[in-house]
Amino acid sequence: MEPSTNPFPKIEESILSLWKEKRIAQQSLEAKRDTSFVFFEGPPTANAGPGFHHVIARVFKDIIPRYKFLKGFAVPRKAGWDTHGLPVELQIEKEIGTKTKSDIEAYGIAAFNRRCQESVWRFKQEWDRFTERIGFWLDLDHPFITYDLQYMESVWWLLKKIWQKGLLKQDYKVVPYCSRCGTPLSSHEVAQGYKDVKDTSVYLKFKSQHAKFENTYFLVWTTTPWTLPGNVALAVNPDLTYVYAKFSNGEIYIVAENRLNVFQESYEVLEKVLGKDLVSIRYEPLFPYLQNKNIPNIGNAFQVLPANFATDQEGTGIVHTAVMYGEDDFQLGKQFQLPEYHLVGTDGKFVSDVTEWQGMWVKDADPKIIEALKNLGMLYRTENITHTYPFCWRCKTPLLYYAHQSWFIMMSQLREQLLKNNELIHWEPGHLQQGRFGEWLREVKDWALSRDRYWGTPLPIWQCEADLKHQIAIGSIQELSKRAWQPNTYYLMRHGESTSNTEGYNAGWPEKEGVISELTEKGKQQVKDVIPMLKAKKIDCIIASDLTRIKQTAEILQKEFPGVEIRYDKRLREVDFGVLNHKPLSEFSGLFINALRAPVEQLFITKPEGGESPLEVQERVFALVREVEHEFHNKNILFISHGLPLWVLEGKLKNLSLQQTYELGQQKNAEVRVCPSLNLPYNEKQEVDLHRPYIDEIALMCPECGGKMMRVSQVIDCWFDSGAMPYAQRHFPFAFMKPGEDPDTIDYPKLLEKMLPFPADYISEAIDQTRGWFYTLHAIAAALDLGPAYKNVVCMGHVLDEKGEKMSKSKGNIINPWDMTERYGVDALRWYFYTVNSPGEYKKFAEKDLGQSVAELMVVLNMLNFFSMYAPERIKTAHMPEPKTVLDRWAIERVRTVAAEVGGLLDTYKIFEASRTLEVLFDDLSKWYVRRSRKQFQKPDSSA
DSSP: OOGGGOOHHHHHHHHHHHHHHHTHHHHHHHOOOSSBOOBOOOOOOTTSOOOHHHHHHHHHHHHHHHHHHHTTOBOOOEEEEOOOSHHHHHHHHHHHTOOSHHHHHHHOHHHHHHHHHHHTTTTHHHHHHHHHHTTOOOEEEEEEETTSHHHHHHHHHHHHHHHHTTOEEEEEEEEEEETTTTEEOOHHHHTTOEEEEEEEEEEEEEEBOOSSSTTEEEEEEESOGGGGGGOOEEEEOTTSEEEEEEOTTSOEEEEEGGGGGGOOSOOEEEEEEEGGGTTTOBBOOSOSTTTTSOOTTGGGOSEEEEOTTOOSSSTTSEEEEOGGGOHHHHHHHHHTTOOOOOSBOTTSBBOTTSGGGTTOBHHHHHHHHHHHHHHHTOEEEEEEEEEEEEBOTTTOOBOEEEEEEEEEEOGGGGHHHHHHHHTTOEEESTHHHHTHHHHHHHTOOOEEOEESOSSSOBOOEEEESSOTTOEEEOOSHHHHHHTBSSOOEEEEEEOOOBHHHHHTBOOOSSOOTTOOOOBOHHHHHHHHHTHHHHHHTTOOEEEEOOSHHHHHHHHHHHHHOTTSEEEEOGGGSOOOOGGGTTSBHHHHHHHHHHHTTSOHHHHHHOOOTTSOOHHHHHHHHHHHHHHHHHHOSSOEEEEEEOHHHHHHHHHHHTTOOHHHHHHHOOOOTTOEEEEEOOOOOBOTTSOBOOSTTTGGGOOEEOTTTOOEEEEOSOEEOHHHHHHTHHHHTTTTTGGGOOTTOOTTTSOHHHHHHHHSOOSBSBEEEEGGGGTTHHHHHHHHHHHTTOOOSBSEEEEEOOEEETTSOBOOTTTTOOOOHHHHHHHHOHHHHHHHHHHSSOTTSOEEEOHHHHHHHHHHHHHHHHHHHHHHHHSOSSOOOSSOOOOOSHHHHHHHHHHHHHHHHHHHHHHTTOHHHHHHHHHHHHHHIIIIIIHHTHHHHHSOOTTO
């Protein structure tokens, strides 16, 4: 059907308008029912608009929750946004023109992260409109956001739990490393970036120093010439047979017997030996960069070592070993105490030790190294190969395997639990359970969690400056505050009774002659009465408002604290009353009485003309406290101020919500309240912000030696953020704890079972998420001993173009989802994806196929139109009329049978089979029932 004659887009728009008017989607989300069905939304990032592949994701996500809702389940569907990580950072780097991490630091981490945070909302409206247009019912008004403070606090709590179980550890080992982004990556990130590339491999010679035969060389093959300057050993398999092969030029090469086919000339076999007989033979290094350095264990280098990873399946059976640039190499180096020394910097460029190629990116140096080998007479030959190589999943830079200090979640220790939990999950397609996902779990690698980057959840590990082995994990904002290093204690004191109190007028700045508020005699005595208590507190400094009644209060105290400095600071002044200054207090109070009828937030932004709101007062008084925090350590500070400033300051120092602050109430005259130092990170808006760089300033006290602890510099893998969503989206466990409960010691499995919708009954994403979100959900749940995080998965194959090629901008084969929606309607897209093939298969999309989907849906619409034409205006459905014909009986039974069959298929997540079953029913009803019943409907029996 031509798009111009397609009625569905307009029909859909009218239905969407009705849904919006009647709040249908919201009502479905708010419905309270006895039984719940749990759905988890895999969060997208809104720094780019939705693509065509998001259509298939959202229609498969929607069908099962919609079906379950119609079956009587409550189905909460919370939207979410994934906001951290390299995808966001790299976009901002392109915009501001930074090339390196040092460029970012020169730009400013705070400014950079602020740009990142702003960018993730650029396309939110388009995403919301897209989600609503395709009829995917989600709670878009209350989404979880991974950069949100409460979300991040829950992530910290999860990480501390994993730390407490001994699964979060720091280690120095070889990791997949992106030299452009300057950070290690996890195995699941690496899995998303492999490409088949053409490279030049080399066969090269290492001259043996063994006296058995002259001119003897170990022949080695490598695909990474850039690692050769870092060579420290050669590896042979001790159980393989190796041969000494002599050539006409007098040179003798040692290779594995099964790899003699690498030679292109004739040779004579002089001798055969086992690999173990070659062990400990020394050889001459190719390059002098390590040989001439005074580094630990250099005496163990440049010899042949036994290793089972050396095989005769490729190459020569002899493996060049550069311990800093290969996982097997590194482990061999540990086993035989080989020297560990980097010739490559974290920027992927050779360091100054490598004089010929200093400052050159290593992959660019490959041709020059090959040329140098040729000039040295150590190149046997080159060979062009096509092999699979890992690239950064975001910036597309070739990855290096690089020895680096990183933090790991020891997933290898959880392998059996991961596999056991996987057995409890229903997969569609089923082969994924033991295939792609099961294989991944069987070969699971430790999760390289840390990222040497900026925009992400900071790793909540603090190290002692006196001893780096002293480490703690922080699991909550409260704990961060409690563990402060040399914390101050703050005493908040209101002035004694004053004339403005007794006479009931507003007394702010500027003070006016004749109405200056001064202490009454009662007020002076009130101040004197608190002196004994303050002396017991050993006050180190007094900071006071510069209004008269405060100065009088401070002067009384000064006589009793002669050695204590008193400072006056205008930021502690009374609220600015604006036009109400020196007017009756009732006029000012009246503003707030009116505000109390609105939500509490309104009260805190209420202000008189030309005056200040409570939040503005809070901002200025807290700015003073932050300065004091930086100046003083382990001191007792007395602030003397007025009722409202102290009220909002106390709320801020105790990290209270506005409602909790309101409930505090203002201090009485001369009342003193104590507040501990709030050792928390604040951004420029004076909001608690756990992001860098604010968190980097927070010092803690070492519980082992009392020393100063600072946070390690890394942030975490953004995939941990999304994998944490079952817990963090509801601020678990903090939102469910009773007052006084400790998040470190609560019975969290019991609390989770009682309070959280967990595990998910259903999730759905594309096939690549077996290495992404599916895995991280599974991994975190296993680390917490919670069993599987989800029960049922529908996994989708990617949408390709009609030639079977991946869609990309460079190929010009991208499909605009809005174009397809406007031309064919969403139901046609839905029907296409449900019926074209099984969800897990690739979809070779051709636009003409949508025309076929429209034609199939027109069959249903035509039947409905036919029914509407001949049906009575009012149909009583309480009692089904008796069928009059065989066709009637057949149709009724056919519908009943298909309804039961489709329900059973959807209950087992067989979406394709259910859709095809309906497709056949539509065809049967149209061709067999409607066509053959036209006369019956057109001339109905009057007795009917």
